[in-house]
Amino acid sequence: MILQKEPRKPRKRYLVFKLYSIGESPDFIILANYLNKYMRDFLGLHGLVDSSIKLIRYEKTTRYGVIRIVSRDVNKVLLGIIRIRKINNETVSIIPLKLTGNLNKAIKYIRRIENKP
Amino acid sequence: MRWADLLILNVDKEVLDFLVKNRFRVIGLVNSDLVPSDYRDKFLIIKRKIYDDIDRVYPSKDYLVGFVPRDKDSARRAGKINGVISIVFDEENIEFCTREQITVMIRKNVFIEVLARSILDDRYYPKFMKYATSCIRRAILEGIDVILSSGARGVEELFSPGAFRVIERYITNLRGSLTYSWYRVLEKWRSDLVRNIDSAKRTQETT
Numbered sequence: 559m560i561l562q563k564e565p566r567k568p569r570k571r572y573l574v575f576k577l578y579s580i581g582e583s584p585d586f587i588i589l590a591n592y593l594n595k596y597m598r599d600f601l602g603l604h605g606l607v608d609s610s611i612k613l614i615r616y617e618k619t620t621r622y623g624v625i626r627i628v629s630r631d632v633n634k635v636l637l638g639i640i641r642i643r644k645i646n647n648e649t650v651s652i653i654p655l656k657l658t659g660n661l662n663k664a665i666k667y668i669r670r671i672e673n674k675p
Numbered sequence: 676m677r678w679a680d681l682l683i684l685n686v687d688k689e690v691l692d693f694l695v696k697n698r699f700r701v702i703g704l705v706n707s708d709l710v711p712s713d714y715r716d717k718f719l720i721i722k723r724k725i726y727d728d729i730d731r732v733y734p735s736k737d738y739l740v741g742f743v744p745r746d747k748d749s750a751r752r753a754g755k756i757n758g759v760i761s762i763v764f765d766e767e768n769i770e771f772c773t774r775e776q777i778t779v780m781i782r783k784n785v786f787i788e789v790l791a792r793s794i795l796d797d798r799y800y801p802k803f804m805k806y807a808t809s810c811i812r813r814a815i816l817e818g819i820d821v822i823l824s825s826g827a828r829g830v831e832e833l834f835s836p837g838a839f840r841v842i843e844r845y846i847t848n849l850r851g852s853l854t855y856s857w858y859r860v861l862e863k864w865r866s867d868l869v870r871n872i873d874s875a876k877r878t879q880e881t882t
Binding site: 580639641643651653654 | 689693830840
């Protein structure tokens, strides 16, 4: 019997983003709920489970945040994220800044761009 | 590399603020007169003219001409024009970008301009992605320049450089195939503009 090689375990990826909004910025819970609902519509219930998308961090004042994605469907999920245009009737746009494989790196990146003049 | 959005249909203060914050340096505007003077030094503004009547389309050095085909025949005719013009494909005419259309455009200076705003509309998204993916991949394989522009009519239809890169990655998986091709197109259209961009960049680097 030939043992088949196990498929590579999907890796976690962390997307650093900035939320561009004209009006008021949503808070963490509103954004997390909206992201969950929106991605369920976009990927389907099964796709949502597979992508295991989760808002890890978001600061309302600086509008920088981190979303966790699984590497398997990264292109599809990112395409879904950039289509978001309205949250609570406010015009918003999620601007992807960096995709990294390490949460610490993502947080360091945010700190670095926050300190930039 | 400087970021560009070569087709913005409507411009106001919110649009310009978005473009400045997202480090766009080259923008194509249909109504470039509406840009206030304090924003003019922040961008290289490309004047655009967009037609949907093929009989009015002539390549020009003053304007980068775009043509929005409303039927297959006019799309084919536009593909045979000698000169640098763009054939603009949006959610309503993306199905005209077929293999025959690409064949017509081989070894011409006509380029394809795909409007990214079409992916924002749920009604057109599936159809647009299906046709755009095959059209863009085929065009790139044949050596035809493809530009991804927003075609925005307001700030909510604009895309950031990162978003353009995500679309590029999803469709072609080739870095720079859609997001940097504006440079080649401008070089063919007016090489003096590209020289100005390069010299401005060098000055910026030395200061």
